Amino acid sequence: MSTTDISSEPSTDDGSEEPVPAPPARRFTTVWLTLAVVIGLALGYAAGFLTPFATTPGDDSVEAGFIRDMSTHHAQAVEMAMIMHTKAQDDQVASLAADIAITQQGQIGTMSAWLRDWRLDPTGSEPRMAWMPNSQGSLTNGLMPGMATPEQLDALRAATGVEAEKLFLDLMLTHHLGGIHMAEEVVDLTGNEDVDWLAGTMVASQQREIQAIQIIKSELPAG
Amino acid sequence: MSISTQGGPERRPSVVKPAAGAKPNSPGGGKPKGSGARPGGGKGPRKPVTPVKVAQQRSWGPILLFVAVGALAVGIIGYGAFAVIKGSESWEDRAAGIDGIVNYRETDPGMLTANHKSGPQTYKTNPPVGGDHNTAWQNCMGDVYDAPIANEHAVHSMEHGAVWITYKTGLPQDQIDKLAEKVQGNEFMLMSPVDGLSNNISLQAWGYQLKVDTADDDRIDSFIRALRVNATQEPNAGCSSGVTATGTTPREISTGS
Numbered sequence: 001m002s003t004t005d006i007s008s009e010p011s012t013d014d015g016s017e018e019p020v021p022a023p024p025a026r027r028f029t030t031v032w033l034t035l036a037v038v039i040g041l042a043l044g045y046a047a048g049f050l051t052p053f054a055t056t057p058g059d060d061s062v063e064a065g066f067i068r069d070m071s072t073h074h075a076q077a078v079e080m081a082m083i084m085h086t087k088a089q090d091d092q093v094a095s096l097a098a099d100i101a102i103t104q105q106g107q108i109g110t111m112s113a114w115l116r117d118w119r120l121d122p123t124g125s126e127p128r129m130a131w132m133p134n135s136q137g138s139l140t141n142g143l144m145p146g147m148a149t150p151e152q153l154d155a156l157r158a159a160t161g162v163e164a165e166k167l168f169l170d171l172m173l174t175h176h177l178g179g180i181h182m183a184e185e186v187v188d189l190t191g192n193e194d195v196d197w198l199a200g201t202m203v204a205s206q207q208r209e210i211q212a213i214q215i216i217k218s219e220l221p222a223g
Numbered sequence: 224m225s226i227s228t229q230g231g232p233e234r235r236p237s238v239v240k241p242a243a244g245a246k247p248n249s250p251g252g253g254k255p256k257g258s259g260a261r262p263g264g265g266k267g268p269r270k271p272v273t274p275v276k277v278a279q280q281r282s283w284g285p286i287l288l289f290v291a292v293g294a295l296a297v298g299i300i301g302y303g304a305f306a307v308i309k310g311s312e313s314w315e316d317r318a319a320g321i322d323g324i325v326n327y328r329e330t331d332p333g334m335l336t337a338n339h340k341s342g343p344q345t346y347k348t349n350p351p352v353g354g355d356h357n358t359a360w361q362n363c364m365g366d367v368y369d370a371p372i373a374n375e376h377a378v379h380s381m382e383h384g385a386v387w388i389t390y391k392t393g394l395p396q397d398q399i400d401k402l403a404e405k406v407q408g409n410e411f412m413l414m415s416p417v418d419g420l421s422n423n424i425s426l427q428a429w430g431y432q433l434k435v436d437t438a439d440d441d442r443i444d445s446f447i448r449a450l451r452v453n454a455t456q457e458p459n460a461g462c463s464s465g466v467t468a469t470g471t472t473p474r475e476i477s478t479g480s
Contacts, residue, residue: 028281039293046300053307075410079364079463109459112452119311122452128408142365142408150366150407157467 056118063195065131066186067111068124069144070202073179074104074111076147077172083156084168092216093165100172100209110198132185146178162220169217176206176213314453318431321445327352328430335430337382337456341475344375350389350417350425351378352432357473361413362465363387367403368415375473376466377427380413384455385462386447387427388414394423401438410462411452415469428454 057063081101088094115122128144129135138145148156148171159167183199183206190196318324327335327348334346335353344355351374360379361372377387388402394416402424406412417425422434426443428450435442466474 032286036289039297043293043296043300046304050300050303050307053311054303072408072410075364075461075463078461082464105461112459121314121448122411123409123448125448139408142404142406144408147408154467 053119057120057192057195059120059124060126060130062131062186062189063192064115064118064120064124065126065129066182066190066195066199067115068122069128069131070179070182070186070199071108071111071122072128073144073147073175073182074108077101077104077175077179078108080148080153080156080168080171080175083153084164087160087164088168089161090165090216090220092219093168096172096209096212096216097168103205107198107202114194131189132182133189144178145181146175148175162222165220166217169213169220173210173213176210180206314449317445318449321433321442321449323435323442324431324433324446326431332430340375341473343473344378346374346378348432349419349421350374350387350427350432352427353381353429354378356382357475359474360462360465362467363411363413363462365407365409366413366467367406368413368469370415370469371417371471372413372415372469373466373471373473377413377415380462380465381427381429381454382456383411383460383462384452384457385411385413385428386451386454388412388443389417389420389425389427390414391420391423392416392418398423398438402443405443405447409451412447413462429456430454 078101081097081104085094085097085101088097112122127139128142129138132138141149143149152167152171156164156167156171180203183202186199187196187203190199319326331347336355337353338355339358340355341357344357346354356378357373357375358379359376360383361368361376363380363383363385371392381387388406390399390402402414406414423436424434424438424440424443426433426435426446428446431446431450431454433442433446468474
């Protein structure tokens, strides 16, 4: 075995043509193979680089629209809950307000982290609610379904005692109904697992909270 | 020497070739291999064999296909990369691209201190874009204030990521309404009139300012888009639970602390 290998190489004197035809063929193969590997690696790298962008929701996607709008919707719930938390006399109302403020602020954090992961701005190029079909006319002075008006918020700030608690519960109930409506829509529309999951939990937990609100309201003293 | 090298031809082929290889080549190796290579006539018949080499040459069909598919893939993926890189331009770059914007983070970072101080503060710009400020922030839940507010609170709002739209006191109502439309219902936005403003409208975010003359200027939307929340100094800080009253004297929170 080894002798035959050896013999072929030193015998360049008589087989001068022998090595000549072999290398060109090999050179072609090597060049093309190298080129193919290099291009293949480059394409693979590029595809890997682009995949996160190609698979995450875009700026005008249903998911991005929902996240931006629901973050704003949530922010107002946090605002109302914080107003109430400082002056609630009823323990159940104080506890409900804390629950709403903490839960919804936490969800805002989750949603804004997703936007950042997707390399999207907190402010979108599309109008509010544009992601939702047949949502024309659902905005009133820039407010989405269920959101309290500046006048209602002023009234909540000014109110005291049971009056404030009842106003808060009413505003929160309306707010939740609007939020559930938006969350149910995105559950129908999205193919994104995370968005589907979070919106699903919003629907379920806010429905439970509406029941709690109705019970607390019925137990508050008249006044 | 010959024994050791013969024992390891595979390990040290370079040594084997000239030293040990030459000897067995001529007598022993001549039998199997020499039969084909030795006859000088072998050179003759070899030449006609070269057409095999021709057959080994490029077969243009597959090559063209390979090149075409490769070029197409490079084109598609290259365009995708271009779009991604262009689309993922940082908010700082987009802010820098707004005509007339002043970036005090670059030109005067020293004035952008962020200590909590009670009482009135002096600011280098009107309206301010940053600096020491009151413990309480101005509520910036899309609040549209119809009278001047305290700088000391508004600066705190901007520290939280708010964009503060200000307009010259006495601006026509239709212009005010157009601005209010961009603010209402949007947290991390607030708006108020300011006395003695050099232009009709001035937009502020932490460290940034843009002065424009009309509410129809499309740079207003670009400013909001680039800087709202993005300009925050405290990610995830909120805009509610702030001061909702107007008046340019800062309020002190009576927490007893």
